[in-house]
Amino acid sequence: MHWLFKKEKNQSKQFEALSEKLERRKSEHIEELKEKHKEVVRWAKKKGIKTEEVIQKSAKGLATGVAAGAMIFSSGIPSTVDESQKPNDKELQREIDDRTVEVSIIAKKDISKEIQKELSTVNPYDEKIVQKKLNTILNIPVKAQLDGIRLNTTYGIMGYESHLTRYPGDNISTHFVSNLDHQKYGHASMAGGPGAWGYIAQSKDAISQKDIEREKYYLVAQTFLSPNWGSAEVKKWFRHRKMVVVNPQSGAVVVGVLEDAGPEPQTGKKFGGSPEIMEILGFSGSGNNVYMYFVEDPEDKIPLGSYGL
Numbered sequence: 131m132h133w134l135f136k137k138e139k140n141q142s143k144q145f146e147a148l149s150e151k152l153e154r155r156k157s158e159h160i161e162e163l164k165e166k167h168k169e170v171v172r173w174a175k176k177k178g179i180k181t182e183e184v185i186q187k188s189a190k191g192l193a194t195g196v197a198a199g200a201m202i203f204s205s206g207i208p209s210t211v212d213e214s215q216k217p218n219d220k221e222l223q224r225e226i227d228d229r230t231v232e233v234s235i236i237a238k239k240d241i242s243k244e245i246q247k248e249l250s251t252v253n254p255y256d257e258k259i260v261q262k263k264l265n266t267i268l269n270i271p272v273k274a275q276l277d278g279i280r281l282n283t284t285y286g287i288m289g290y291e292s293h294l295t296r297y298p299g300d301n302i303s304t305h306f307v308s309n310l311d312h313q314k315y316g317h318a319s320m321a322g323g324p325g326a327w328g329y330i331a332q333s334k335d336a337i338s339q340k341d342i343e344r345e346k347y348y349l350v351a352q353t354f355l356s357p358n359w360g361s362a363e364v365k366k367w368f369r370h371r372k373m374v375v376v377n378p379q380s381g382a383v384v385v386g387v388l389e390d391a392g393p394e395p396q397t398g399k400k401f402g403g404s405p406e407i408m409e410i411l412g413f414s415g416s417g418n419n420v421y422m423y424f425v426e427d428p429e430d431k432i433p434l435g436s437y438g439l
Contacts, residue, residue, distance in 0.1 A: 241267055241437075242381025249378040249421075254285040260421060264376065268383065268437065271426035272374055279367060281422070282355035286400025288375070288417045289350070289393050290408050292321040296345050297331040304334065307342065318405040325390035326353070327369040347434040348389035349373055350402030351422065355395070372432065375403065376421040377411045383437035384410040385425060410436045 248263045257274040264272040274284050293305055293315070302320055306312040324330070330345055331337035353359065353368045371388045386407050393399040401422050403411065411417060425432055 241383070245376060245381035245383065246378065249376070254378075254419070254421070255283075257284055260284070261423065264374070264421070264423060268374065270374070270432055273424045273426055276424040276426055277367070279358045279364060280356060281351050281353065282357070283352075283400050284423055285421055286419060287398060288401040288403050288408070288411070288413070288420045288422075289397065289399040290318075290413065290415050290417070291348075291350055291390070291402040291404055292319050293405065294321050294325050294345050294348060294389060295323050295329065296341060297329050297333050297337055299334065314409075315405045321390075326392075327365075327389065330389065343434050344370060344387050344389060346404060346406050347384065347386040348404045349375065349386040349407065349422070350390045350392045351388055352393070352395070352400060353388070353391045372425040372427050372430075372434075374423055374425050374437070375401070375407065375411065377413075377417070378421065379418055380412045382411045385432060385434050385437060387434065406435075 244267055248267060249260070252259050252263065254260065261272055261274050274280060293302075295301075296305070300320075302316060305320070306316065325348070331341045351368075351373075353365070356364070356368075358364050368388050368391075372385065373388060374383060374385050376383050384403075384407055386403065390402065393402055401420065403413075403417075408414075408417060411420065
């Protein structure tokens with residue numbers, strides 16, 4: 131009996147060690163999971179479920195730390211867990227090997243073709259018609275004018291922007307949460323400073339997940355050419371203002387926030403988008419004409435990023 135007790139004790143220690151290691155790695159992989167499972171994360175966010183909870187609830191009967199590890203294994207992210215630390219529990223191995231971590235959802239229909247069709251015949255400067263069509267197709271409150279304030283235009287060329295400095299000392303080596311994001315977007319470099327309204331966060335320790343998403347999906351508009359421009363109140367109103375951008379050529383749609391002012395009129399561009407925004411819209415460099423409208427979302431329920439679930 132002693133040898134059996136010793137064997138069970140060793141397996142228990144191995145299991146605990148793996149759980150602890152997976153728990154430590156969980157935070158690092160949250161952003162990678164968001165990238166690989168965008169639809170799931172957007173759906174969960176709308177339902178009030180945190181990304182961490184998606185991971186915790188997705189494994190069938192596994193402990194929290196192991197659930198995170200199972201999601202990592204099933205999503206194709208390389209594991210660095212030592213073979214010697216893996217438990218011998220066959221049931222656990224079967225859970226991982228059989229890829230039993232699943233989330234069953236019904237995706238929103240692909241609206242890209244509908245966007246292309248409905249916007250192909252309209253005058254792009256006829257804001258009332260465009261606004262009505264976008265409201266109907268997207269089923270979110272889209273406005274050319276909000277709270278009596280508007281931009282100088284809702285249609286024009288969007289330029290490719292660099293990453294904003296989110297807080298003092300932020301740089302290309304500290305900017306990304308995951309290696310995946312660094313590999314995909316590190317080439318865009320840093321803008322060399324904050325946006326028109328200053329730093330998004332006061333320090334690295336103070337930055338929140340909302341701050342990270344605001345910079346990730348940030349937009350640029352010529353706020354200084356707005357017919358309402360002139361007061362400190364209007365300038366403040368534009369900060370973090372949620373907007374929807376539509377590429378009528380591909381039908382791609384993304385929701386972002388205003389974090390900088392520009393481009394200069396002589397460039398011929400009307401708007402700007404972060405590297406992440408531009409990728410969603412299907413632009414490798416400066417893009418073509420896009421529509422950009424305000425999103426009326428006072429309770430902040432509409433998630434940033436690619437329009438989806």
